[in-house]
Amino acid sequence: MSLYELQSVSKVFRKGGVDVRAVDGVDLTIEAGEFVALEGPSGSGKTTLLQLLGALDRPSAGHVFFEGRDLATLRDNDLADLRLNAFGFVFQQFNLIPTLTALENVELKLAPTSVERKDARQRSVALLGEVGLAERAHHLPAQLSGGEQQRVAIARAVVVEPRVILADEPTGNLDSKTGTDVIDLLAGLAARRGSTIIVATHDATLAARAPRRLGMRDGALLGEPVPA
Numbered sequence: 001m002s003l004y005e006l007q008s009v010s011k012v013f014r015k016g017g018v019d020v021r022a023v024d025g026v027d028l029t030i031e032a033g034e035f036v037a038l039e040g041p042s043g044s045g046k047t048t049l050l051q052l053l054g055a056l057d058r059p060s061a062g063h064v065f066f067e068g069r070d071l072a073t074l075r076d077n078d079l080a081d082l083r084l085n086a087f088g089f090v091f092q093q094f095n096l097i098p099t100l101t102a103l104e105n106v107e108l109k110l111a112p113t114s115v116e117r118k119d120a121r122q123r124s125v126a127l128l129g130e131v132g133l134a135e136r137a138h139h140l141p142a143q144l145s146g147g148e149q150q151r152v153a154i155a156r157a158v159v160v161e162p163r164v165i166l167a168d169e170p171t172g173n174l175d176s177k178t179g180t181d182v183i184d185l186l187a188g189l190a191a192r193r194g195s196t197i198i199v200a201t202h203d204a205t206l207a208a209r210a211p212r213r214l215g216m217r218d219g220a221l222l223g224e225p226v227p228a
């Protein structure tokens with residue numbers, strides 16, 4: 001069984017009386033542990049597809065199977081459980097809570113889970129160390145650089161040990177060197193855990209770091225090179 005199996009998935013938005021096919025007939029299989037880059041120009045449907053993969057939105061047509069289950073058939077509490085435990089989201093805007101320290105931002109992610117407070121602290125401290133921010137744990141977001149803030153956001157996404165990391169333009173607000181470091185950090189974290197990582201980007205240099213690149217145009221996937 002594949003991690004993801006997408007069958008003829010489409011998402012249509014109605015905008016000013018016109019239908020926009022944000023995702024248009026996508027067929028796709030992703031195996032557990034893959035590192036996939038989703039590339040395409042603005043408006044090609046990358047964010048929409050990521051939201052379908054992360055159960056944040058439902059397709060207008062077609063099926064998204066995750067771990068063999070059609071997401072459309074799941075109850076609300078099963079979907080909530082997946083969003084909390086199976087998927088870790090990283091966005092272009094770091095979305096840290098400005099009044100909480102780096103450590104508290106990470107810990108907070110574990111509050112609605114069954115992880116106990118003491119373990120939550122331990123795990124959060126360890127993870128901040130893993131992303132290179134041990135010395136910055138008690139800083140507020142405003143006291144951190146953009147790259148450091150994104151590292152905190154990555155630690156927050158990973159602290160629940162998600163099976164899939166979904167990152168939407170995670171380097172969009174960073175300079176190119178910091179952006180490359182962030183992609184490599186994400187890839188390393190995922191590889192050590194055996195988790196799957198799917199990164200949307202319009203930056204070909206960053207996409208080139210992924211073993212598998214999926215191009216998108218007008219909501220559709222471009223053909224992939226056949227693996228050797």
Ligand SMILES: Nc1ncnc2c1ncn2[C@@H]1O[C@H](COP(=O)(O)OP(=O)(O)OP(=O)(O)O)[C@@H](O)[C@H]1O
Nearest residue numbers: 013014015020022041042043044045046047048049
């Ligand atoms: N909630 C929405 N309502 C109406 N139209 C939408 C909505 N979300 C996305 N769209 C449209 O769907 C298309 C795909 O948008 P999407 O945000 O997925 O593209 P993207 O590849 O992520 O672009 P970018 O690189 O700018 O982030 C666009 O034409 C967009 O205007």
Ligand SMILES: [Mg+2]
Nearest residue numbers: 046047048168
């Ligand atoms: Mg987008």
